[in-house]
Structure formats: structure tokens, C-alpha cells
Amino acid sequence: MALLSVNDLTMRFGGLVANDRIGFDVEEGAIFAVIGPNGAGKTTLFNAISGALTPTSGEVRFDGQIITGRPQHAVAGAGLVRTYQLVQLFADLSVRDNVAVGFHRVSRGGVFAALFRPGWARAQEAHVAEKTRDLLEFVGLSGVADMPAGKLPYGQQRLLEVARALAAEPRLLLLDEPAAGLNTQETAALADVIERINGRGVTVLLVEHDMSLVMKVARRIVVIDFGRKIAEGSPAEIKVHPDVLAAYLGGTEAVADDGAEPAHA
Numbered sequence: 001m002a003l004l005s006v007n008d009l010t011m012r013f014g015g016l017v018a019n020d021r022i023g024f025d026v027e028e029g030a031i032f033a034v035i036g037p038n039g040a041g042k043t044t045l046f047n048a049i050s051g052a053l054t055p056t057s058g059e060v061r062f063d064g065q066i067i068t069g070r071p072q073h074a075v076a077g078a079g080l081v082r083t084y085q086l087v088q089l090f091a092d093l094s095v096r097d098n099v100a101v102g103f104h105r106v107s108r109g110g111v112f113a114a115l116f117r118p119g120w121a122r123a124q125e126a127h128v129a130e131k132t133r134d135l136l137e138f139v140g141l142s143g144v145a146d147m148p149a150g151k152l153p154y155g156q157q158r159l160l161e162v163a164r165a166l167a168a169e170p171r172l173l174l175l176d177e178p179a180a181g182l183n184t185q186e187t188a189a190l191a192d193v194i195e196r197i198n199g200r201g202v203t204v205l206l207v208e209h210d211m212s213l214v215m216k217v218a219r220r221i222v223v224i225d226f227g228r229k230i231a232e233g234s235p236a237e238i239k240v241h242p243d244v245l246a247a248y249l250g251g252t253e254a255v256a257d258d259g260a261e262p263a264h265a
């Protein structure tokens with residue numbers, strides 16, 4: 001059984017069909033990518049899967065349960081946790097506390113306990129502190145744990161977002177354009193982190209523009225264009241798929257894996 005199953009998902013905004021009967025399965029343990037030119041409907045699809053939007057029709061199943069239209073916190077509670085296209089950190093809080101906040105799903109007392117540490121929360125505090133240290137080390141941010149998150153370079157802010165999402169112990173991690181705004185070196189570091197996250201047993205679904213990242217880490221790719229799924233396959237299959245070439249390049253050359261911008265960007 002697939003961990004995530006998207007069936008016939010349609011999302012309309014008035015007369016605009018942003019997602020048109022999209023369907024795919026993400027197997028447990030996969031690194032799965034959704035790609036497509038600007039405006040293709042990727043973020044809408046992501047929002048419909050993660051509970052930020054209720055689809056007009058269709059169904060999303062997570063671990064066999066229908067989660068369509070369930071609120072985002074309930075979906076996260078079930079183990080499907082997302083990051084955002086734009087970094088959403090607490091800029092004035094330390095890097096460490098930003099991760100600690102992410103533990104609210106799994107620790108008693110929620111965000112309040114993570115931030116204000118009342119007496120009854122102290123027993124779990126050492127555990128959270130240790131897990132936080134582990135996660136910061138995992139993404140390579142131990143050296144900046146005391147810095148305000150807002151002072152980090154952008155690439156590190158994205159890694160911090162990933163660490164915070166991991167604190168919620170997802171079974172499926174949804175990454176919304178994680179390489180946006182990153183340079184080549186930062187993107188390579190991110191690719192390494194994604195592979196190591198997957199190595200920990202977390203299934204990864206990413207929406208991404210950056211072809212170098214997608215072709216490096218994804219084992220299976222769905223391509224959407226103008227709201228419709230136009231292809232699905234391995235990176236090698238997708239690179240030479242005629243409809244993908246047409247969507248991305250308006251031509252017949254193989255899809256570049258150097259981050260080339262799509263044709264109708």
C-alpha cells in the first residue's frame with residue numbers, strides 16, 4: 001500500500017482549474033518529486049495534500065486513511081509534515097528554540113512548554129534539548145545554535161526549517177521548493193540532507209524547480225503542466241519524455257539538470 005495516494009484531485013479557483021484530476025502514489029521510503037513550469041499548479045497540489053486547501057474534488061489518502069479536507073494540524077499530527085516555499089521561522093528566536101518549537105507535536109505541553117518551560121514541563125526538557133542538539137548536528141547547524149534565526153544566511157535558514165519539520169517526527173516530509181534562493185553549494189548540501197533524511201526512514205515528497213536537485217535526489221517524478229499530470233517516471237525517463245521536453249523547453253532537447261528555467265516561466 002502506498003504511504004500517500006492522490007486520486008483524481010481537482011482544484012478550481014473560480015473558472016481556473018489549477019489541478020485537473022491529478023493522481024499518483026508515493027511509496028513508503030521514496031524520494032518523490034513533483035515538477036512543472038511556473039504556474040503549473042505544484043503549490044496548489046501541495047496545499048491540497050497538506051490540508052492548507054480543500055480540493056474541489058478527489059481524494060488524498062495517507063497510510064490508507066482519507067485525509068482530504070482535514071485541517072493542516074490534524075494532517076501533521078498523522079505524520080505528514082510540510083515546509084513552506086518562503087521561510088517561516090521565528091526570526092528573533094535562537095536557532096535552537098526554533099527547532100524546540102517543532103517538537104510541540106510530540107511533546108506534552110505544546111509550543112507553550114517549548115518556549116516558557118513551566119515546572120511541569122521540565123521532565124521532558126532534557127529530552128527535547130538532546131533531540132534538538134541531534135537535529136542541529138544532523139543538518140549541520142550546531143555551530144550557530146545560539147544565533148537568532150533571522151540572522152542566518154538564507155541557505156542555513158532553509159536547513160533550519162527542515163530541522164524544525166523533522167522535530168515533528170514526520171513519516172512523510174513535504175518540502176515546498178526547498179532549493180529556492182539557494183546557490184549551487186547550498187543546493188548540494190540540501191541534497192545531502194534530503195538523502196540522509198530518507199536514510200532515516202522518512203519518505204520525502206518535494207515540489208521543486210531546481211532540476212539539479214530533483215535529478216540528483218528523486219527516484220520518481222511526476223510532471224504537471226497547466227494543472228494536468230503529463231508524465232511520471234524515473235529521472236532518466238523524465239529527462240527524455242517528449243511531453244516534458246515540450247513543456248520545459250518548447251522543443252526536443254533533453255531536460256537540462258543545471259536548473260534551467262522552464263519554457264513558460
Ligand SMILES: Nc1ncnc2c1ncn2[C@@H]1O[C@H](COP(=O)(O)OP(=O)(O)OP(=O)(O)O)[C@@H](O)[C@H]1O
Binds near residue numbers: 040045
Ligand atoms: N488562491 C488562488 N486563487 C486563484 N488562483 C490561484 C490561487 N492559487 C493559485 N492560483 C492560480 O493557480 C495556478 C497554479 O498556481 P500554483 O501556485 O499552484 O503553481 P505553481 O506550479 O506552484 O507555480 P510556481 O512554480 O510559480 O510556484 C496559477 O494560475 C495561479 O495563478
